Amino acid sequence: MANARRPSGTLARRSFLHKAGLATVAAAGAPFIGRLIPPALAADNVPLAHGVPDGVRTIANLEALPGKKPLIKLSYRPPNYETPVNYFNDVLTPNDAFFVRYHLSNIPEVKAETWRLAIGGDSVERPAQYSLADLKNGFEQVEVVAVCQCSGNRRGLSQPHVQGVEWGYGAMGNARWRGVRLKDVLAKSGVKKDALEVAFDGADSGVVDKTPDFIKSVPAWKALDENTIIAFEMNGAPLPHWNGFPARIVLPGWTGTYWMKHVTSVNVIAKPQGGFWMNPAYRIPKGKFPLVDRFLSQETDANTPITEMVVNSLITNTSDGQRIKVGQAHEVRGVAWDGGYGITQVEVSSDGGKSWRPASLGQDLGRYSFRPWSYRFTPGKPGTYGIMAKATNRLGASQVFELVFNPAGYHHNVVQLVNVVAA
C-alpha cells in the first residue's frame, strides 16, 4: 500500500465508502453506476487452483465486471479478475472472459473521440500527438496473435507463498491483436541515435498523490521490433474497457506488465526510466532463468527486470479428481506457449512422469500464440492416473519440475500433475 492518508479523523471505512459513493453518484452520474452486477457465486463454486493460499478461498468469487462474463475475482479495487481455465480450451480467449489486471484504482472510462496519444521524449526529433483516427488512417494496420500473461500468473502456487495478488492459472489470455506498429509511429517522429528506452504511461492513476504512477519502459530495440504494436482491436472487436480501451501496447513474447493499457504517452528516452514500477517492482534474480532477452540498461548486480515469458503449458480440459472410464479413450487437451521462439513439442505422461509420449500439436497461429495440443490415452485398469504435460520450445528450453523460487513469484512454469481416477 502506498502512503495513504486517512480520509477522515473519525469516519469509519464503510461509512466513508458509502458516503463518498453516494455523493459521487449524485454529482457525477458515473458511467458504471446502475449497471446490473450479477450476484456473486459462493466461494465453494469458484474454480480455484490447488495450492493457492487458504485466504484466497475466503475472498474469491465468480463475479462479472460490466461487459465481462463471471471471472474469478481476487480483488475489487484495483480490479484483478482471473480467467477460469475452461476458457483456454479455445486457442483464442474471448474478450469477455479475458483476465483483468490493474495496479492502480483510479481507472477512467476513456472516450475514443477525445483520447490522444502523445509521442515525445528527449530522443525524438519531432514530438507528435495522434487521435485514434490518425493512427488507424495514417499507418499500416497489422495483426499479431499473442499471449498476454501477467508476470505473476500462478504466484498463488509458489511455495513458500509470497505476497501479491494470488493468481492461479488464469492471469493470461491469447488474442488476435490489431493495430499499428510502434516503430512506424516512432519513425514519423524521428528516433535519435541516443535512444535507450521507450517509456509508456496510461490513463489510470493512484488514489493518493504519493502513489507512484504506473510507468513502464522497454529497451529501444524491443519497442522498435516489428511485432510491437499499438493495438486498438482484440479478436476483431474494439478493446474492452478492462483490457485497455481505446488503445494499448502489445509487446509479444514479454510479460503483461509492459502491455500498457489506455496508453496515453510514449516517450523515447536516453536514460533509464526510474520509478517504483521499474525498480524495485517486477524484478527477478539474475541468472536463475534461462532467458535470452535482457534489459541491460535496467540491470543491477542483484536483479534484472522480468522480460520474456518462460516456456509453459496448461492442461485445460481435465481436472484433478476427475473420473474417467476404464477401457475408454480420454483425450487430454491443453495449450503451450513461450516467449516467442515457438513450441516444438509437448510431451504427456499418464503415469505420474515415469514415461512420456508426444502429444499432437494443433493449429499454429504464430510463434507468440498459444499452441493447442492433445493426447489420447486409454486407462487399462481401475486406479489413479497422474497426467502431466511438458512443453519444449525451439531453443530446447522446457518446463521445470521444481519451482525456481523468487521473492515476487514470477515465471512459475512447474509441470502440472492432474490426478484422474479410472473406474
Added chain:
Amino acid sequence: MKSIVTAIALLAVAAPALAQEDKIKLKDGPGREAVEVNCSVCHSLDYIPMNSPFLDRPK
C-alpha cells in the same frame, strides 16, 4: 483533502465494487479499524485476507 476528492472521483468508476466490497470482513482485533480506514483508500480489503494468513504464520 485532495486525496479524499481523488478517492471520491475514483469511486465514480469503481462504483460497482462498492456494494460488493462490503462483503469483505476482517477479523476483529486491535487496529482493525485503523487498517480498514487507511488501507481502503487505495485498495479494497480483499488483499488482506488473501495474503495475511501466511504472512502471519509463526516463523
